Each structure stands twice: as C-alpha cells, then as structure tokens.
Amino acid sequence: xxxxxxxxxxxxxxxxxxxxPHFEKTSFHIKKKIFATFDAKNSHAVLKLNEIDQSVFCSxxxxxxxxxxxxxxxxxxxxxELSRVRPEMFEDALIRxxxxxxxxxx
Numbered sequence: 281x282x283x284x285x286x287x288x289x290x291x292x293x294x295x296x297x298x299x300x301p302h303f304e305k306t307s308f309h310i311k312k313k314i315f316a317t318f319d320a321k322n323s324h325a326v327l328k329l330n331e332i333d334q335s336v337f338c339s340x341x342x343x344x345x346x347x348x349x350x351x352x353x354x355x356x357x358x359x360x361e362l363s364r365v366r367p368e369m370f371e372d373a374l375i376r377x378x379x380x381x382x383x384x385x386x
Contacts, residue, residue: 282362282370284318287325290371291316294378315381316374325360325370327377334358337373341365345373356380 284306291297291308298309306318317326326348329337334356337345344364347353360370 310382
C-alpha cells in the first residue's frame with residue numbers, strides 16, 4: 281500500500297518536480313507537463329507510461345495496474361491502485377513515468 285504522503289514525497293523528490301491542482305485531483309509536473317496524478321476520492325494514482333512499460337506493469341499485475349479505459353489509456357495513462365501496490369513497484373513505475381515525461385522535448 282502507498283499513502284498520499286509517500287506518493288507526494290517520491291514525486292517531489294525528482295529534479296524540478298512540482299505539485300499543482302488538476303481539477304479535483306492533485307498533479308505532479310515536470311516541464312509544465314503532468315507525469316502523475318492522485319485521485320483521493322478513488323485512492324488511485326495515474327501515471328504516464330510509455331507503451332512498453334504500460335504493457336509490462338499491466339500484464340504483471342492486472343488488478344493493480346491498468347490503462348485508463350479510453351483514448352488516454354491508449355496514450356500510456358495508467359491507473360495504479362494505491363491500496364494494492366507494493367511500494368517498490370510503485371516507485372519503479374513512478375520513476376518511469378517521470379523519466380518518460382521529462383525526456384520529451386518542450
């Protein structure tokens with residue numbers, strides 16, 4: 281299980297990461313682009329993974345990681361059930377999300 285405090289601490293530990301509101305969610309940004317959001321109402325995170333990482337995480341833990349069921353999911357946006365994910369696995373996915381967004385050109 282990953283708490284919002286742990287999520288926030290990890291997300292803000294990345295260089296130049298910031299926290300901002302995003303509608304009714306909390307979002308974490310790099311270069312003015314979102315790499316993760318937290319949905320307190322549903323107790324899950326959404327991460328921006330590349331196609332390969334999304335496939336690997338989702339196939340290994342379908343009840344923990346799954347694509348958003350719309351066009352955003354096809355672009356790599358992946359839901360993570362925070363009440364079910366192991367902290368090490370979440371940290372790995374969050375790092376990949378951050379790196380994926382940080383490496384993109386402005």
